[in-house]
Amino acid sequence: MLDPAIILCALISGLLMRALGQPALLGYLAAGFVLHEMGIQGESMLTAISEIGITLLLFSIGLKLNPRDLLQTRVWGTAVIHMAALQCLFAGMIWLCGQALPQLGLDLTGTLILAFALTFSSTVFVIQVLQERGEMASRHAKLAIGILIIQDIAAVVFLGFSAGKVPQLSALLLLLLFPARPLIIRLLSLAGHGELFTLCGLAMAILGAQMFELVGIKGDLGALVLGTILAGDQKAKELAKNLLYFKDLFLVGFFLSIGLSGWPDPTLLWLAIALGLLALLKPPLYFLLMTRFHTPPRTAVLSSLALSNYSEFGLIVVAVAATAGWLDPQWTAALSITIAVSFVLSTPFNTHAHALYQRWRKSLTKHQSANLRASMTPLNNTRILVLGMGNIGTGAYNAMMERHGSCVVGVDDNDQKLQQHLADGRRVVAADASDPDFWGRIDKANLELVMMALTNHAENKLVGKLLRELGYTGPITAVVRFAEETKELEEQGISTFNLFAEAGSGFAGHADAQLPDAEADPAGTREGTDLRQNFPRPDVTKN
Template sequence: MLDPLIILVALACGMASRAVGLPALIGYLLAGFLLHELQVGGGDILHILSEVGITLLLFTIGLKLQPKDLLLTRIWGTTLAHMALMQVFFLAVFYLAGHLFPALELSFSASLVGAFALTFSSTVFVIQVMQERGEMASRHAGLAVGILIIQDLAAVVFLGLSAGKVPGPEALLLLLLFPLRGVILRLLTLSGHGELFTLFGLTLALGGAEVFELTGIKGDLGALVIGAVLAGHQKAKELSRNLLQFKDLFLVCFFLSIGLDGWPQREMMLLAVVIGLLAVAKPPLYFLLMTRLHTPPRTALLASMSLANYSEFGLIVVAVAASAGWMEPQWSGAISLAIAVSFLIASPLNRFSHQLYRRWCQRLQTFETEQVRATWPDTKGTRVIVLGMGNIGTGAYEAIAEQYGPEVLGVDDNDRKLAAHRAANRRVVAADASDPDFWHRVDLERVELVMLALTNHEENKLVGRLLEDLGYRGRIAAVVRFAEEAEELENCGISAFNLYAQAGSGFAAHAAAHLGAGRQDASG
């Protein structure tokens, strides 16, 4: 059982971190180091729960995964080139550190594995930050997650080789997962929408990971694969939402366990802090590689900023290497501290990443390739823009198009949605609503109405501020879910439609119309 003091300290540090504008996960990380100083141990249960959190994280990533996206050159090319260059960079850092601090006794094998561990970026950090900002559906989030998945696969390959585990012939039976997809989805449908549905999802993630372990394949990779098998179906999206709170709660244990593992020796601690600060070298290289591989500069910058950190998988790599005798156990504490420092650096970078792009956009656009320029969307003749072409946005588009026809433009960042809308002869373009480059290509003098069907309050506010900065004088309407959100947007001059509060009046109008039609039929 977890010590109540652990829960209390984690809550207090998480609240304090949020109060100063940092992600709560920074507070959890600091809570772990504080609990270590208080000599409070989490025991085996904390590590078990943290492993469950990582398994659920990879499972939910798999649920949203599109395997064909990993074949894009800008994803696999960026990942492999960045990992190779970072490996060389950190080998040079360790070589220099070994000469400056002989007491560290850095062997070549330790430096090699340590450098490899530092080439990864944190899946947990990126997902947490993107979810808090409501950007998980954005192109830069998709790019960052794609890079992280390939990095995680590289880590899994290393762990498999280091453990000397070779998948047995029974691993071939795992190929049955693909023809069983329809059966699993049918069972998910039969399980409804409540606790049975969530329990089934937990069973798929944890049970599936255990099945992969039995065949000699890393369980975390198994959870990712099972999620990917189900990806693309509506039930997969619902399952991802249902497991969100479980995943986040268990990941708190993961961040606590990093700090609870303790501190390294003084020289190693100094090296860890320097390594943590060197995380700032990652974004420029990511940006350069992404843009050379035909990624728009804004997408490249936002994705690069989110990857300016070290990974929890680095800890796993180091722990396995230490158990194999390739490096000293204190490396785990050093990498933990480096991760903590990198998180502290990455948090403000990500918090102000949109502002940074707006400030330096003209200089950053010089990295844009001709291939990217050829994909600029056509926005000519637009009078009404609908941002977000989900169910709400599609309904709004259809209603407003009855009056404005082809002068209505739908905007979304999801390629599958866009393909479906184009098949239905709707005028849509691929763009990010918060991208200033998109708005610079729109004739805002002609646009009369912008409809924000994004359902994410922070993104609605961001777009509203952006349009104000660009001098837009037309009307803005937004969908909100809570009264305080509506009040905040109204104070900014944005007309707010409370989805929940006004759904009742719409339902009543719909029912009254059917009631009137029924009476006419009866009288006729």
């Protein structure tokens, strides 16, 4: 079997790309094309891995999805108008190409299908890029993913009808999945937190896809729907984290399969490259639509750049059309080149997305809507900021609030958390800590301390660097988990609190207080030994 050797080649290629500062998925694509030139083709295992990867991707998206987010005008409005505009633009261009090059054999149906395939952006690429940057919880990530889901639903609907699949009457039984949600959540709870829990999630994703296939509906939509039904529960969040690396592993097969599909003839090859270059038209249109729907310019820029590519769903659409006889099968190989070109173009823009916004910030903020500009009020009387209001951040906020009063402000990018914190009487604002526009609302001359309890190390580094670039010279503290993170942040002049190391010290202090004679001897001086001194309370502002 050649499939294990193919995957090994993908691993080596991915490592090389990562060493060059590029996403590993470009290495997988390159490995596929190189192996094709060597006459090597994938076998059944690679196909199965690829299909499971897409299923897990959609299931994971569903687990994190809040259906109310899709009802926002900035999400569905941007997605629908963008797809409609690109459909007209690409259809016109491809029709002209078909008139100039009759050998392409494009009729009106083929032209419209190709244009439709090019309207999507890549769910796989966007998720990979956002995960590597540690921005999956950001506002621009939620906006981009919401738009992707609208596009993916359109693709799945098209595939369902184009493949001749008409939902059976028994498809109505799938509605029972919604009242069954508590039972499914209960099953996940009984599975615990280990390998049985992860296996349960894998089985649910695959079972959900198979259930929809059995009643005449595209299985990918089933994985997405089942994930959406479970979304919002704590077990769903835990499951999404557990499936993360499995999803990434299986998606390697998908990217390899694109390259292994081979090359089209020279005419189609050059046309495919030209269509790939046209992916550069996507971000400006996304940005204009998003800002018209009252999206902050920075969020619009980062979302637009993430979406500046073509989609694996477009490749699936063309493959189905070729099978139905609506397109020459060579268009499948051609579109794989188009997608690869768009990935190559999109990568550097996303790598430097934050720097690009900083550079063109003055010009871009001119597109901010009047309503949004009016809402950007200064945050007065702010001396201490707590960034990230999860469990750690909330505990830090409460402690600092007791000592320093109302000059403490919490910052979080989660609207649901915001509502809960406001209901509990905390002074918390919804904002992205890595957004320079947010820091424009803060009087940094009066800011005395910034405490970073953000979700990941990459975000801590990004925010710390931004603060120094904006001229803040006061103390910054951050929660870390590993020694190498401490070293990197200290190089930026940021004091760190090692959560794992200090938690052990705090736990020992707590346990020491439970000793039988702790109340009788509160100083801890039994037999001349001050045990309490061995377990001092951790200081979050010092290493």
